[in-house]
Each structure stands twice: as C-alpha cells, then as structure tokens.
Amino acid sequence: MSLTNGPHGRPYAKLASRMFALFCAGATWLCVTILMLLLWNVVSYGWDSLSWEYINRFPSRFAEKAGIKPALVGSLYLIGLTALFSVPIGVGTAIYLEEYAPKNRWRTIVQINIANLAGVPSIVYGILGLGLFVRAMQLNRSLMAGALTLTLVVLPIVILAAQESLRAVPSTIRQASYALGATRWQTVWCQLLPAALPGIMTGVILALSRALGEAAPLVAIGAATYVRFLPEDIVNDEFTALPLQIYTWTDQPQKGFHEVAAAGIVVLLVVLICINALAVILRYRFSKNKQ
Amino acid sequence: MSLVAPAREPFAAKSSVFDLRWIFEFAIHGVLFVCTAISVITTVGIVVVLLFESLQFFREVSVWEFLTGTRWSPLLKPQHFGVLPLFCGTFLVAGGSALIAVPLGLATAIYLSEYASPLVREVVKPMLEVLAGIPSVVYGYLAVVFVSPLIRDTIPSADLFNAANACVVVGIMILPMVVSLSEDVLQSVPNSLREGAYALGANKLDVTLGVILPAAMSGIMAACLLAIARAVGETMAVTLAAGATPNMTLNPFEGIQTMTAYIVQVSQGDTPAGTLEYRTIFAVGLALFVSTLVLNVFARWILLRVEEKYE
Amino acid sequence: MSETGSTNFPLKMSTALPNRAAMSSAAEMAGQSKKVVTRELDFFYGIHQALYNISLDIPEHRVTALIGPSGCGKSTFLRCLNRMNDMIDGINVRGEVLLDGINIYHRGTDVVELRKRVGMVFQKSNPFPKSIYENVAYGPRVAGVRQRSVLDEMVEKCLRQSALWDEVQNRLNDSALQLSGGQQQRLCIARALATSPEVLLMDEPASALDPKSTAAIEELIFDLKATYTIVIVTHNMQQAARVSDQTAFFYEGHLIEVGATNEIFTNPLEKQTEDYITGRFG
Numbered sequence: 001m002s003l004t005n006g007p008h009g010r011p012y013a014k015l016a017s018r019m020f021a022l023f024c025a026g027a028t029w030l031c032v033t034i035l036m037l038l039l040w041n042v043v044s045y046g047w048d049s050l051s052w053e054y055i056n057r058f059p060s061r062f063a064e065k066a067g068i069k070p071a072l073v074g075s076l077y078l079i080g081l082t083a084l085f086s087v088p089i090g091v092g093t094a095i096y097l098e099e100y101a102p103k104n105r106w107r108t109i110v111q112i113n114i115a116n117l118a119g120v121p122s123i124v125y126g127i128l129g130l131g132l133f134v135r136a137m138q139l140n141r142s143l144m145a146g147a148l149t150l151t152l153v154v155l156p157i158v159i160l161a162a163q164e165s166l167r168a169v170p171s172t173i174r175q176a177s178y179a180l181g182a183t184r185w186q187t188v189w190c191q192l193l194p195a196a197l198p199g200i201m202t203g204v205i206l207a208l209s210r211a212l213g214e215a216a217p218l219v220a221i222g223a224a225t226y227v228r229f230l231p232e233d234i235v236n237d238e239f240t241a242l243p244l245q246i247y248t249w250t251d252q253p254q255k256g257f258h259e260v261a262a263a264g265i266v267v268l269l270v271v272l273i274c275i276n277a278l279a280v281i282l283r284y285r286f287s288k289n290k291q
Numbered sequence: 292m293s294l295v296a297p298a299r300e301p302f303a304a305k306s307s308v309f310d311l312r313w314i315f316e317f318a319i320h321g322v323l324f325v326c327t328a329i330s331v332i333t334t335v336g337i338v339v340v341l342l343f344e345s346l347q348f349f350r351e352v353s354v355w356e357f358l359t360g361t362r363w364s365p366l367l368k369p370q371h372f373g374v375l376p377l378f379c380g381t382f383l384v385a386g387g388s389a390l391i392a393v394p395l396g397l398a399t400a401i402y403l404s405e406y407a408s409p410l411v412r413e414v415v416k417p418m419l420e421v422l423a424g425i426p427s428v429v430y431g432y433l434a435v436v437f438v439s440p441l442i443r444d445t446i447p448s449a450d451l452f453n454a455a456n457a458c459v460v461v462g463i464m465i466l467p468m469v470v471s472l473s474e475d476v477l478q479s480v481p482n483s484l485r486e487g488a489y490a491l492g493a494n495k496l497d498v499t500l501g502v503i504l505p506a507a508m509s510g511i512m513a514a515c516l517l518a519i520a521r522a523v524g525e526t527m528a529v530t531l532a533a534g535a536t537p538n539m540t541l542n543p544f545e546g547i548q549t550m551t552a553y554i555v556q557v558s559q560g561d562t563p564a565g566t567l568e569y570r571t572i573f574a575v576g577l578a579l580f581v582s583t584l585v586l587n588v589f590a591r592w593i594l595l596r597v598e599e600k601y602e
Numbered sequence: 603m604s605e606t607g608s609t610n611f612p613l614k615m616s617t618a619l620p621n622r623a624a625m626s627s628a629a630e631m632a633g634q635s636k637k638v639v640t641r642e643l644d645f646f647y648g649i650h651q652a653l654y655n656i657s658l659d660i661p662e663h664r665v666t667a668l669i670g671p672s673g674c675g676k677s678t679f680l681r682c683l684n685r686m687n688d689m690i691d692g693i694n695v696r697g698e699v700l701l702d703g704i705n706i707y708h709r710g711t712d713v714v715e716l717r718k719r720v721g722m723v724f725q726k727s728n729p730f731p732k733s734i735y736e737n738v739a740y741g742p743r744v745a746g747v748r749q750r751s752v753l754d755e756m757v758e759k760c761l762r763q764s765a766l767w768d769e770v771q772n773r774l775n776d777s778a779l780q781l782s783g784g785q786q787q788r789l790c791i792a793r794a795l796a797t798s799p800e801v802l803l804m805d806e807p808a809s810a811l812d813p814k815s816t817a818a819i820e821e822l823i824f825d826l827k828a829t830y831t832i833v834i835v836t837h838n839m840q841q842a843a844r845v846s847d848q849t850a851f852f853y854e855g856h857l858i859e860v861g862a863t864n865e866i867f868t869n870p871l872e873k874q875t876e877d878y879i880t881g882r883f884g
C-alpha cells in the first residue's frame with residue numbers, strides 16, 4: 001500500500017481531516033473573538049460616562065447625573081464580609097473532611113452534598129437567605145443578610161478548592177510531622193496549611209469573584225436598587241451592590257442609562273481584575289518567602 | 292559527642308483528660324466539625340424553607356394544577372397557577388443555549404485537546420477562564436444592548452425581548468464550562484487508545500471522530516448536562532433578555548419567562564409576604580431546585596461511571 | 603538478593619570486615635534490659651494479614667536490625683512500634699507492644715507522647731519544605747519549646763550528632779530541599795533526634811544513598827546507640843552485620859529467627875535464614 005494515501009485508500013480522507021482541524025480551530029478562535037468583541041463593546045460604550053464624578057456620585061433619576069458610589073462601597077463591604085465568613089468556614093470544612101473525618105459513609109454523603117450544593121442555582125440560595133436571614137433572623141435587607149447569603153453561595157467553591165490543595169500535599173510530609181510527635185492540629189497548622197495555601201487562595205479568589213458578580217441572590221433577599229446613602233450599620237442599613245445597580249440601569253428603557261450601566265460594568269470588571277491581581281501578588285510573595 | 296538522654300518518667304498512658312493540649316485539640320476538632328455541619332445544614336435549610344412555604348401554597352393550589360396547568364398568571368386576575376409555561380420557557384432557553392454552546396464548545400475542546408500546540412493552549416485556556424468569570428448581569432446587558440437590536444434587524448417580527456436573545460448570551464456564558472469539562476474528559480481517554488488507532492494507519496480525523504469521541508461520549512454528555520443545569524439556574528441574563536411574559540411556546544422569537552425570571556419579578560415587586568402570590572416564588576423555587584438537582588445528580592452519576600471505567 | 607550479599611559472605615564477615623557490633627555476644631544481650639517488647643503481635647491491612655504472631659524483645663541501647671525479603675512486613679512491624687499505622691484506614695492490630703513494660707496499644711494511650719519517645723526516620727528522606735533550621739526545630743516546637751536560645755542550642759546539637767553541622771552551619775536558613783539526598787537524610791535523622799526520643803526507628807535509612815553517605819550514617823548509628831535504642835530495617839546484609847547487635851529475620855509476615863547478629867550471620871539455626879543471608883534465596 002502506498003504511503004501517500006493513493007487511489008486505494010480514501011481519496012478525500014486527508015482533505016476531510018484538514019477541514020475538520022480547520023473547523024475546530026475556527027470554533028476556538030470564534031470563542032476568543034467573541035470574548036474580545038464583548039469586552040471591547042462594553043468598554044467603548046461605557047467609556048464616555050466613566051469619570052471621577054461618576055464613581056463619586058449617588059444614583060439619580062437622570063442618567064447624566066447618575067453615579068455608582070453606594071453600589072461600589074456596598075460591593076466592597078459585601079465581598080469583605082463574605083470573605084470573612086466563607087474562608088474560615090470553607091477551609092475548616094475542607095480540613096475536617098480531609099484530615100479529621102473517618103473515611104466512612106457519612107463522609108461520602110457530606111462530600112456528595114457539597115458537590116450538589118455547588119450546582120444549586122444562586123437564586124435558590126437567595127430564597128433561602130430570604131427565609132432564613134431576612135425573615136427568621138430578622139436581619140432585614142442589610143449587608144449582613146446579603147453577605148451571609150453570598151457566603152452560602154460561594155462556600156462549596158472554597159471547600160472544594162481547599163480540599164483539592166490539601167489532598168495535593170505529599171503524604172510524606174504528613175507522616176514526618178506525626179512521627180515527630182505533632183498533634184493533628186499542629187500538623188495541619190504548621191505543615192499542611194502553609195503547603196496548601198496557594199491553592200486555597202486561588203479558590204478563595206474564584207469564590208470572591210463569583211460573590212462580586214452575583215446579583216440574583218441579592219434580588220431575592222430584596223436588596224435595594226436605589227440607595228442614596230452609604231451603608232454605615234452592617235446589620236440595619238439597606239445597601240446595593242454593583243451587579244444589582246447595573247441590572248437596574250440595564251432594565252431602564254432609556255439609552256442614557258445603558259451607557260451608565262456600561263460604565264458600571266467597567267468598574268465591576270476593574271474591581272474583579274484588582275482582586276485577581278492581588279491574588280497573583282500574594283502568591284508571588286508567599287512563594288518567595290518559602291525560598 | 293555523647294549525649295545523655297534526658298531523665299524521663301516511664302512511659303504512661305495519657306496523663307489526664309484535662310491536659311490543656313488535649314482540650315485545645317478537642318475544641319479545634321469540634322469547631323471544624325461545626326464548619327462541616329454548616330454545609331449540611333445549608334442543604335437542609337434549602338429544603339425546609341422551600342418545602343415549608345410551598346406546602347402552604349399547595350394547600351390552596353392543587354399540585355396537579357401547578358404541574359399540569361398551561362397558564363401562569365398569579366399576579367393578575369383571573370389567577371392561574373400552571374407552572375408549565377415557566378418550565379417551557381426555562382427549557383427553551385436552556386435547550387437553545389445548549390444548541391449554541393455544545394457544538395462550538397465541543398469543537399473547541401477537541402481542538403485544544405487533540406490539535407492545538409501547547410502555546411495555543413496556554414493562550415486560549417486563560418481566555419476562556421476570563422469568559423467564565425464574567426458576571427451574568429454583564430451578559431444580560433449585552434443581550435439588551437447588542438444582541439436584541441441585532442436579532443430585530445434580522446427578524447423584524449421578533450419581540451423586543453425574546454428567548455433567542457437569552458439563548459445567545461446564555462450560550463456564550465456556558466461555553467467555557469462545556470469546553471473545560473469536555474476537554475478534561477477527552478484528556479482522560481487513555482493514550483494507548485490513540486496510539487493503537489494511529490498504529491493501524493488511521494489519520495487524525497478517524498482517530499478523533501472514530502475512537503476518541505466515542506470513548507469520551509458519556510463523559511461529554513455529562514458535561515453537557517452540567518452546562519444545561521447551569522443554564523436552567525441562570526437568572527440575571529435571562530431576566531433581562533427574555534422578557535416577562537409567561538408563554539407556552541417553542542418559538543424562540545417570542546417573549547417568554549423562565550422560572551428564575553419569575554422569582555426575580557416577584558422579589559422586586561411589592562407583593563406582601565405571606566400572601567398566596569408571594570408563596571408562588573417558593574413553589575417555583577422548589578421546581579427549579581428539583582430540576583437542577585436531577586440534572587446535576589444524573590451528570591455526576593455518569594461521570595462517576597466513566598471514572599470507574601478508566602480505573 | 604542483590605550482589606552485596608555474596609555467597610560465602612558470613613565467613614568473610616567475621617574476618618575481613620571490622621565488626622565492632624559483633625563483639626556483643628548473646629550472653630550480653632540477655633542481660634540487657636528490654637526497651638520494647640512485642641507479644642503475639644498480629645497485624646491486618648483490612649483482611650490481608652501482614653504480621654503473624656510476632657514476639658520480639660528489643661534490648662535497650664542496642665541496635666536491632668530487621669532483615670527479610672521485600673514485602674515480608676518489616677516496615678509494617680516498624681510502624682507498629684510508634685503506631686504510625688494508625689493513619690491507614692481499615693487496619694487491625696492484635697497482641698501487645700510494650701514500651702518500658704506498658705502496652706502502647708492500650709486504650710487511652712497518648713499517641714502523640716508515644717511518637718515523641720519513639721522517633722522515626724523514613725526510607726525516602728522527607729524534609730519539610732522549610733528552612734534547615736525549621737526542620738530540626740519542628741519537633742521541639744510542637745512539644746512546646748518557645749525560647750529561641752534553647753532551640754538554637756538544640757538545632758546545633760542535633761545537627762552535630764547527625765554529622766551535618768559542618769556542612770550546613772552557614773546556611774541554616776536555606777530551604778532544606780536544596781540539600782543533597784544524603785544530606786537530606788541526615789537532616790531527617792537530626793530532626794528525629796531533636797525530640798530526644800528513647801527509641802529510634804529507621805526504615806532503610808541508607809537505601810537511596812551513595813557509599814560515603816551510607817558510611818556516615820552507619821558511623822552515626824554506632825554513636826547514637828549509647829543514648830538511644832535503635833531498630834533499623836535494611837536490605838544490605840553487610841550493613842546489618844556492621845551496625846547491629848541483634849538481628850531478626852522476617853519472612854512472609856512471620857518472625858523466623860532472632861539472635862545476636864554474629865550468631866545469626868555465622869551460624870543461623872534456620873535453613874531459610876541461612877539461604878537468605880547467603881543470597882541463595884528463592
């Protein structure tokens with residue numbers, strides 16, 4: 001048989017293979033192009049509205065006077081509080097499941113439960129937050145209620161990421177530590193957590209990015225969409241957040257508000273990039289300290 | 292260099308339960324256990340809250356009417372409580388977005404896994420991660436500002452807000468998920484299979500379509516199910532894009548309402564708590580929760596079987 | 603067996619090689635107090651039984667070598683002595699392990715305290731991804747030593763004992779992972795010494811090392827036995843003969859024979875032992 005796929009073989013096989021490769025490559029570059037186009041559109045659309053006044057102003061009934069200050073401040077509070085709650089609880093859960101829990105049926109059930117929680121739509125968490133935090137715990141539509149709800153939304157992300165990075169720590173380190181007479185917690189605190197830290201931090205950043213962009217659970221707990229003051233009391237004052245504000249503006253029929261919304265999206269994306277950059281810097285610092 | 296071993300009392304059992312160190316260890320253990328309990332309590336909480344309010348809802352509206360009624364208008368007189376239009380809207384959007392995301396995502400995954408050079412992968416994968424990290428409200432904005440005019444230009448009879456609108460943006464939104472999950476599945480196909488086929492003189496197309504895809508099929512199905520579950524639960528984008536008219540239709544150019552969009556609509560309105568109208572969101576929430584749970588559990592079950600196959 | 607155990611090896615041993623350990627006779631062994639005693643020890647990984655009815659006395663301030671073909675349960679036995687096996691799921695232990703006459707498998711045993719007294723060096727060196735100093739200081743730290751001066755002193759003492767001080771004294775704050783394999787293993791020994799154990803368990807400590815590092819570690823073991831009771835697993839017959847006072851031969855989970863090293867190597871009672879140490883095995 002000839003090596004060049006002559007008339008005995010399938011004459012179009014080579015061509016078909018080429019075409020298929022081209023098709024797949026085209027799909028990939030289409031994805032990338034879509035991404036570029038989207039970002040470019042939003043940024044160019046919102047660029048004109050973006051200014052220092054815009055960031056430093058309160059929302060208004062007039063698009064030209066609308067600002068994003070309370071939403072930005074609200075969002076920063078929200079992710080701060082969410083980090084405060086979700087990191088200890090999430091990492092604690094991961095440690096318990098990986099290092100403490102006996103490997104029995106209960107552990108498997110909890111593990112499956114967490115995987116499923118990761119797939120529950122965020123608006124369902126919003127309904128839970130409404131029933132539990134807003135009504136039962138009487139937190140009303142406060143930052144606290146919002147942050148606790150978002151904590152539940154992102155908890156599975158933190159747990160799964162932390163578990164994975166704990167599992168990746170070589171077991172020889174565990175054994176060495178125990179053999180030197182370290183207790184379980186000493187082993188976790190002095191050896192496993194430092195080794196797993198970069199992975200955990202990646203997970204935390206992922207979770208906070210998600211919390212920053214979530215509007216649905218906040219809508220469900222009834223968070224305000226038009227706030228003309230900055231929240232001062234985290235358990236009483238109403239608040240709004242960036243995605244919520246963007247949603248409200250996008251929902252307006254006037255074109256002017258759409259431009260304001262685009263500017264809001266730019267602000268949101270900038271905050272997202274800042275969080276991710278912070279993670280990169282922190283990781284760099286940690287890896288340098290280790291040397 | 293000799294070293295005298297420090298004098299020690301003979302080895303004994305735990306000196307005392309009240310040893311400070313053991314109390315500390317015990318306390319830590321307790322704290323960690325409580326952390327873990329929180330995720331279990333969350334699940335219980337979701338089920339209890341949804342069931343509690345839904346049961347009160349179903350006292351006034353029969354389950355049968357809810358599940359089979361074809362009209363949904365709880366906020367208008369005369370009230371109708373058939374959830375099917377919302378269900379239909381939800382799955383129209385989910386199906387439509389899958390129709391966009393699955394072929395495109397799968398082709399991308401195949402390219403990245405089988406064809407692309409390491410450099411291309413290094414560039415494209417982070418970009419897809421960026422795409423996955425964009426908040427859903429941004430997609431909603433894009434639907435309203437860019438996609439909707441585009442569709443109206445092409446098909447003038449389309450409603451201002453319509454299902455196709457939502458399909459496009461949700462499709463783009465779940466695309467990265469389809470890509471990364473399918474790529475994982477393709478990568479997990481043992482290399483021996485590839486090499487075996489190449490050794491028989493097959494070309495890349497034969498191997499990819501004839502050997503690797505069939506081997507990865509169930510895993511890819513699971514990936515698609517997970518992405519569809521995500522689309523079903525997607526909220527802000529569809530609320531903005533698809534309109535707010537519960538509509539039992541399969542025409543993607545009509546306005547519809549999804550389950551999630553309905554919940555948003557009621558949450559934003561001023562429906563007083565405790566009324567029947569208010570309780571509809573819990574009943575719809577329950578339907579939504581069950582739908583996504585079924586999809587997720589089914590997908591995970593498939594993935595689990597795939598893992599077992601390759602071990 | 604490997605080439606190290608040549609066929610007429612036992613005879614050559616006593617004449618050609620300097621064998622300081624062999625000077626301790628069986629009679630002397632009997633007089634020595636027993637540090638660790640196992641009685642009818644059975645061990646199971648799930649349903650797989652790895653040890654059968656092991657009764658072995660380990661004399662204080664002596665080196666006991668465990669030899670036997672791969673998979674015969676030497677490591678398992680070693681890990682029973684400081685309960686490192688507890689970390690594996692589904693294990694089951696029957697029988698007794700007495701440390702200074704007290705059963706360490708008794709309920710309510712403080713495993714953490716036990717492991718401070720029974721230190722362990724692993725087959726593959728496993729330093730923590732931290733500085734050399736922190737590696738050695740870890741044991742005292744977890745035991746509650748806070749004072750920097752005490753720690754400094756401890757670190758120096760242990761590094762000197764493990765013959766590593768001269769090589770690393772100027773770079774104590776460098777990462778331990780930068781050391782060579784042999785240095786890493788000696789660091790692990792120093793680390794184990796820093797908890798001032800009474801018994802030191804060594805699982806093939808020199809298996810991955812070059813002859814020079816191996817010699818250094820053997821030298822070290824000889825020095826350490828004045829202070830510690832040492833149990834060492836080795837696949838190297840010459841090494842067992844050189845460093846140990848007592849040798850125990852394991853085969854498929856059974857303890858076949860135990861006795862003073864020179865007697866085991868010159869005049870084994872069991873045929874299996876003789877076959878193994880002369881390399882006629884299998």
Ligand SMILES: Nc1ncnc2c1ncn2[C@@H]1O[C@H](COP(=O)(O)OP(=O)(O)OP(=O)(O)O)[C@@H](O)[C@H]1O
Pocket residue numbers: 647650652670671672673674675676677678679690
């Ligand atoms: N974690 C484990 N789970 C199940 N079985 C194990 C485990 N560790 C060891 N075994 C089994 O127990 C038996 C004894 O193993 P062990 O590691 O004690 O042998 P060894 O004498 O140390 O061998 P080597 O000289 O190769 O290190 C072997 O059959 C092994 O397969």
Ligand SMILES: [Mg+2]
Pocket residue numbers: 676677678805
């Ligand atoms: Mg071994």
